Amino acid sequence: xxxxxxxxxxxxxxxxxxxxxxxxxxxxxxxxxxxxxxxxxxxxxxxxxxxxxxxxxxxxxxxxxxxxxxxxxxxxxxxxxxxxxxxxxxxxxxxxxxxxxxxxxxxxxxxxxxxxxxxxxxxxxxxxxxxxxxxxxxxxxxxxxxxxxxxxxxxxxxxxxxxxxxxxxxxxxxxxxxxxxxxxxxxxxxxxxxxxxxxxxxxxxxxxxxxxxxxxxxxxxxxxxxxxxxxxxxxxxxxxxxxxxxxxxxxxxxxxxxxxxxxxxxxxxxxxxxxxxxxxxxxxxxxxxxxxxxxxxxxx
Amino acid sequence: xxxxxxxxxxxxxxxxxxxxxxxxxxxxxxxxxxxxxxxxxxxxxxxxxxxxxxxxxxxxxxxxxxxxxxxxxxxxxxxxxxxxxxxxxxxxxxxxxxxxxxxxxxxxxxxxxxxxxxxxxxxxxxxxxxxxxxxxxxxxxxxxxxxxxxxxxxxxxxxxxxxxxxxxxxxxxxxxxxxxxxxxxxxxxxxxxxxxxxxxxxxxxxxxxxxxxxxxxxxxxxxxxxxxxxxxxxxxxxxxxxxxxxxxxxxxxxxxxxxxxxxxxxxxxxxxxxxxxxxxxxxxxxxxxxxxxxxxxxxxxxxxx
Numbered sequence: 001x002x003x004x005x006x007x008x009x010x011x012x013x014x015x016x017x018x019x020x021x022x023x024x025x026x027x028x029x030x031x032x033x034x035x036x037x038x039x040x041x042x043x044x045x046x047x048x049x050x051x052x053x054x055x056x057x058x059x060x061x062x063x064x065x066x067x068x069x070x071x072x073x074x075x076x077x078x079x080x081x082x083x084x085x086x087x088x089x090x091x092x093x094x095x096x097x098x099x100x101x102x103x104x105x106x107x108x109x110x111x112x113x114x115x116x117x118x119x120x121x122x123x124x125x126x127x128x129x130x131x132x133x134x135x136x137x138x139x140x141x142x143x144x145x146x147x148x149x150x151x152x153x154x155x156x157x158x159x160x161x162x163x164x165x166x167x168x169x170x171x172x173x174x175x176x177x178x179x180x181x182x183x184x185x186x187x188x189x190x191x192x193x194x195x196x197x198x199x200x201x202x203x204x205x206x207x208x209x210x211x212x213x214x215x216x217x218x219x220x221x222x223x224x225x226x227x228x229x230x231x232x233x234x235x236x237x238x239x240x241x242x243x244x245x246x247x248x249x250x251x252x253x254x255x256x257x258x259x260x261x262x263x264x265x266x267x268x269x270x271x272x273x274x275x276x277x278x279x280x281x282x283x284x285x286x287x288x289x290x291x292x293x294x295x296x297x298x299x300x
Numbered sequence: 301x302x303x304x305x306x307x308x309x310x311x312x313x314x315x316x317x318x319x320x321x322x323x324x325x326x327x328x329x330x331x332x333x334x335x336x337x338x339x340x341x342x343x344x345x346x347x348x349x350x351x352x353x354x355x356x357x358x359x360x361x362x363x364x365x366x367x368x369x370x371x372x373x374x375x376x377x378x379x380x381x382x383x384x385x386x387x388x389x390x391x392x393x394x395x396x397x398x399x400x401x402x403x404x405x406x407x408x409x410x411x412x413x414x415x416x417x418x419x420x421x422x423x424x425x426x427x428x429x430x431x432x433x434x435x436x437x438x439x440x441x442x443x444x445x446x447x448x449x450x451x452x453x454x455x456x457x458x459x460x461x462x463x464x465x466x467x468x469x470x471x472x473x474x475x476x477x478x479x480x481x482x483x484x485x486x487x488x489x490x491x492x493x494x495x496x497x498x499x500x501x502x503x504x505x506x507x508x509x510x511x512x513x514x515x516x517x518x519x520x521x522x523x524x525x526x527x528x529x530x531x532x533x534x535x536x537x538x539x540x541x542x543x544x545x546x547x548x549x550x551x552x553x554x555x556x557x558x559x560x561x562x563x564x565x566x567x568x569x570x571x572x573x574x575x576x577x578x579x580x581x582x583x584x585x586x587x588x589x590x591x592x593x594x595x596x597x598x599x600x601x602x603x604x605x
Contacts, residue, residue, distance in 0.1 A: 035408070041408035041411065041412070089587055089590075089591060092591040092592075093587075093590045093591050093594075096590065096591060096592065096593075096594045097590075097594035097595070100355075100407045100408055100411075101349065101353075101355055101411075101551070102590045102594055103590075104355070104408060104411055105543065105547060105586050105590050106586065106587050106590040106591070108540060108543075108583075108586055109582075109583045109584065109585070109586030109587035109588075109590065110583060110587060111583070112540070112579045112580070112582045112583030112586065113579075113580055113583030113584060113587065114583070115579050115583070116576075116577070116578065116579030116580030116581070116582070116583055117580060119576065119579060120576050120577070120580065231416075231419070234412060235416075238409075238412065242409070269427060272423055273419075273420055273423040275416070276416035276417070276419045276420040276423070277416075277420060279412055279413060279416035280401075280413050280416050280417060280420070283401070283404075283405055283409055283412065283413040283416075284401060284404060284413070287404060287405050287409060
């Protein structure tokens with residue numbers, strides 16, 4: 001291969017990788033905050049995201065709701081459903097037999113329930129295209145070309161991440177979430193309501209998933225199986241150490257770029273298997289990830 | 301008295317099996333064969349999740365390795381018993397490697413890496429076209445058992461049933477042996493287990509290896525009555541199906557796995573009339589059991605009495 005072509009591929013791979021990586025980073029953030037504060041690995045993350053994009057599609061196409069109504073309504077509904085799932089199902093599962101196997105199985109249950117509901121609604125029979133509010137057109141960055149939509153996705157993701165970090169670092173709500181993530185009993189002792197914070201975290205993660213869905217939906221076709229993208233978010237979270245928020249963001253970009261590079265240099269068939277290979281390699285060789293710090297041994 | 305009940309139950313099952321072989325329609329025999337394979341799969345998953353408390357989400361991958369290896373050995377002209385053995389051992393060898401992963405991680409990390417392995421294996425089945433036929437699927441040749449060619453579900457049934465009973469006996473022996481107690485000790489507390497002299501690492505490896513061995517055997521059983529396998533049926537949803545069976549029967553109970561498979565097999569038949577509800581009902585079952593009956597259907601029934 002010619003050096004010029006390789007250089008072009010590298011630029012295009014990085015540019016496209018940053019765009020898709022931004023969305024993976026958002027989903028990875030949702031996975032990580034939920035895991036840190038409620039000890040649940042949310043295997044339904046991808047399906048929450050999938051259901052959110054179908055909900056928005058439903059509102060816009062069937063109810064003919066304008067985007068400025070449909071978008072906030074979608075985000076609010078997904079927040080509410082996530083919080084309700086935590087409140088009604090997960091607390092009950094934890095009380096019945098709160099081992100992690102059971103919690104994971106409950107989220108797998110949610111993922112199947114959501115898939116089944118979307119299929120039942122009749123919209124899942126064929127791939128649907130989501131109406132885009134961003135005009136068509138491309139910009140060139142270096143030799144790489146990106147559509148206006150790509151630029152909007154990337155910029156909006158960065159804004160959402162900035163808001164997220166502001167909430168997490170400077171607000172009372174964010175401090176409570178961090179405290180619960182560090183030490184549950186100590187947080188309860190200083191007057192933080194665990195049940196309320198855990199519910200808020202789920203609502204928060206639902207909101208981020210909905211935003212990620214709204215951002216990338218116009219770029220992809222809607223299918224019931226589109227939740228597969230959560231595997232990439234899991235890979236991103238694992239690369240970042242699974243408990244680190246900055247790690248999730250960096251991991252998202254790494255996975256996005258790696259995915260695009262594999263697509264450009266190897267084959268498009270190899271893209272599918274990339275996240276699984278990354279997950280296995282990172283967990284086997286460096287289980288604490290890039291940002292996980294030293295392995296902590298839990299005493300009995 | 302108790303022994304009498306067991307003997308009567310065994311005779312009843314035997315009579316049902318003979319009746320099935322004599323008078324049932326081909327479709328019913330096919331369903332029962334499939335049910336027996338599901339039972340063996342769920343017993344395999346029971347060993348790793350129920351007994352040793354390790355999370356494995358790659359069961360369909362081991363099943364697939366068993367199917368392809370057995371089918372290929374048959375195509376090469378090997379007798380069934382040998383082909384089944386090769387399929388099971390190949391699956392067990394991969395299980396041992398995955399067990400090595402389990403030594404380094406636990407809980408959700410293990411769940412994620414086994415999930416990733418399962419998906420990667422499905423990708424291999426789909427893309428290694430020279431061996432598995434890729435997206436075109438693989439045509440399984442008829443088996444030869446002691447010179448007899450098995451060409452129908454009805455001919456395969458005694459063989460499948462015998463293997464299922466054998467696996468059930470092996471699982472029961474493991475459950476009641478020192479090995480089973482050691483596995484459960486690891487499940488309850490690794491530190492306490494190693495304090496009483498149990499080799500925790502060896503137990504984890506053994507659990508994964510035996511579980512994969514049984515899944516491979518289930519794959520071998522499948523090849524006796526099925527003529528075709530496609531990678532689509534070896535994905536995550538197949539693992540979820542087996543997991544649902546184990547959950548319905550009760551995690552940690554051998555007979556629960558068997559009962560769960562029967563209940564679930566019947567439910568599945570009912571759901572065939574309305575496939576649009578299928579995923580929703582699976583999801584509701586998984587969530588509902590985790591919320592209200594984490595020890596399974598039979599434990600819940602016993603408690604409500």
